[in-house]
Amino acid sequence: MPTPTDTADTADTPIIEFRDVEKRFGDNVVLKDLDFHVNRGERVTLIGPSGSGKTTILRLVMTLEEATDGMILIDGDPLTHRIVDGRRVRLSNREIKRTRTRIGMVFQQFNLFPNMTVIQNITESPIHVLGQSRAEATRRARDLLHQVGLDDKADAHPSSLSGGQQQRVAIARALAMDPEILLLDEVTSALDPEIVGEVLGILRRIAEDTDITMLIVTHEMQFARDVSDRVLMFDGGSIVEDADPDTMFTAPAHERTRKFLRAVLGEGQIGTR
Amino acid sequence: MQEQAEIWDWEMFFRALPPVLEGFLTVTLLVTVVGTAIAAVLGLVWAMLIRLAPQPVSGIVKWVVAFIRMTPIVVQLLFAYYAFLMFDAMTIGIVVFGIHYSTYMSEVYRAGIDAVPKGQWEATTALSMSTRRTWAAVVIPQALRATVPALGNYAISMFKDTPFLLVIGVVEMVNAAQIFGGNNFRYVEAITLAGIIFLLASYPTSVLIRRMEKRLAYAH
Numbered sequence: 001m002p003t004p005t006d007t008a009d010t011a012d013t014p015i016i017e018f019r020d021v022e023k024r025f026g027d028n029v030v031l032k033d034l035d036f037h038v039n040r041g042e043r044v045t046l047i048g049p050s051g052s053g054k055t056t057i058l059r060l061v062m063t064l065e066e067a068t069d070g071m072i073l074i075d076g077d078p079l080t081h082r083i084v085d086g087r088r089v090r091l092s093n094r095e096i097k098r099t100r101t102r103i104g105m106v107f108q109q110f111n112l113f114p115n116m117t118v119i120q121n122i123t124e125s126p127i128h129v130l131g132q133s134r135a136e137a138t139r140r141a142r143d144l145l146h147q148v149g150l151d152d153k154a155d156a157h158p159s160s161l162s163g164g165q166q167q168r169v170a171i172a173r174a175l176a177m178d179p180e181i182l183l184l185d186e187v188t189s190a191l192d193p194e195i196v197g198e199v200l201g202i203l204r205r206i207a208e209d210t211d212i213t214m215l216i217v218t219h220e221m222q223f224a225r226d227v228s229d230r231v232l233m234f235d236g237g238s239i240v241e242d243a244d245p246d247t248m249f250t251a252p253a254h255e256r257t258r259k260f261l262r263a264v265l266g267e268g269q270i271g272t273r
Numbered sequence: 274m275q276e277q278a279e280i281w282d283w284e285m286f287f288r289a290l291p292p293v294l295e296g297f298l299t300v301t302l303l304v305t306v307v308g309t310a311i312a313a314v315l316g317l318v319w320a321m322l323i324r325l326a327p328q329p330v331s332g333i334v335k336w337v338v339a340f341i342r343m344t345p346i347v348v349q350l351l352f353a354y355y356a357f358l359m360f361d362a363m364t365i366g367i368v369v370f371g372i373h374y375s376t377y378m379s380e381v382y383r384a385g386i387d388a389v390p391k392g393q394w395e396a397t398t399a400l401s402m403s404t405r406r407t408w409a410a411v412v413i414p415q416a417l418r419a420t421v422p423a424l425g426n427y428a429i430s431m432f433k434d435t436p437f438l439l440v441i442g443v444v445e446m447v448n449a450a451q452i453f454g455g456n457n458f459r460y461v462e463a464i465t466l467a468g469i470i471f472l473l474a475s476y477p478t479s480v481l482i483r484r485m486e487k488r489l490a491y492a493h
Contacts, residue, residue, distance in 0.1 A: 125400040
């Protein structure tokens with residue numbers, strides 16, 4: 001057992017760790033006593049019915065929300081709260097910001113800045129947060145645009161792009177910050193069915209070519225199965241089942257998981273895909 | 274006299290032109306342009322203070338802005354004129370107009386800022402953007418786009434309020450027309466002329482605003 005002081009240096013420190021995390025909105029408890037961890041480089045997909053708290057987990061890691069109890073550790077360091085003498089203390093905004101730069105997120109609704117061109121969207125934070133030169137940031141942005149197949153859209157405004165193209169720009173924008181952790185929040189849910197494939201294809205390639213840790217919320221079960229190292233089944237704010245994708249999709253241990261997968265994949269699908 | 278019975282006298286109209294135009298150029302236009310600039314900048318300052326400043330400050334600003342907005346500009350002109358004797362009436366006029374209209378514009382900016390979607394703020398967090406960059410690069414440009422028409426309308430409205438400068442003795446266009454009328458015992462031509470100049474100046478301004486609006490526009 002590593003002591004608390006040397007956890008940060010240990011190679012097997014989980015990059016994301018939830019300890020007894022609770023998130024409530026008023027009386028509504030969304031997550032309760034949640035404990036789980038994600039190892040460096042691991043791809044973990046969260047599945048489960050809507051309202052089960054999956055997206056809230058991503059929003060907590062991105063610091064868009066803060067846990068109401070417990071703590072979240074990023075690479076051994078507390079994200080928003082630490083426990084001092086048994087009391088929960090919020091970190092300073094400066095400390096929170098420092099950890100936040102290691103995390104990137106792609107949203108369901110893309111959330112590109114409509115007042116900026118594609119290249120400005122991608123280079124904004126590399127220049128102003130990471131301190132890259134404009135030339136350096138632009139070169140990298142063009143490289144990323146090439147990776148997502150949008151070389152010719154650098155000077156376009158987001159409003160002139162299709163949903164699939166906007167989401168590809170949003171992926172490039174997140175990658176431009178060189179995040180250690182990439183959060184994907186239902187990134188294909190707002191797209192037309194025929195566009196979903198092109199975005200998932202890009203994400204598959206990123207998963208193959210990089211060692212970025214990914215925490216994924218998706219309804220695309222085939223994608224989850226192909227990309228994930230581990231799948232967590234959520235229901236009612238807690239983890240019902242934690243298994244590798246083959247086990248989760250072919251031989252889930254829990255009845256709740258079986259019911260959910262039957263509902264999303266269709267009868268007779270489990271075990272055949 | 275037979276001439277006095279006439280309702281309209283073209284000669285008087287043309288004789289009124291130089292003093293009325295002078296009032297327009299040296300006062301009305303100047304107060305409107307500088308006043309609008311002050312109002313546009315201060316309005317944004319109020320809106321940002323109300324939104325960003327810590328509690329006692331933002332509460333006070335909110336209260337002061339509401340107070341100024343809910344009292345007549347004539348009262349504010351007279352108050353400032355007698356309270357700050359060290360400044361000339363023209364300076365008082367420009368500053369009071371600027372401050373008075375800044376309180377309306379702050380409401381417009383507030384609405385524009387509120388209209389920036391939540392997802393935009395979340396994206397700035399996900400990209401670790403500083404508060405300064407969040408406002409300068411994302412929130413203000415998007416808020417401005419929504420506020421240009423309203424800001425333009427307030428500029429025109431300020432323009433039409435400039436005759437209130439009369440109460441502190443500043444000879445703007447309408448005041449100049451009235452003085453001309455008093456000197457010549459003919460008011461209709463000079464006042465009509467002032468009205469025409471208001472119209473001629475307001476119309477191109479509204480066209481200009483519409484053009485700016487189009488240039489700032491981008492479809493979502």
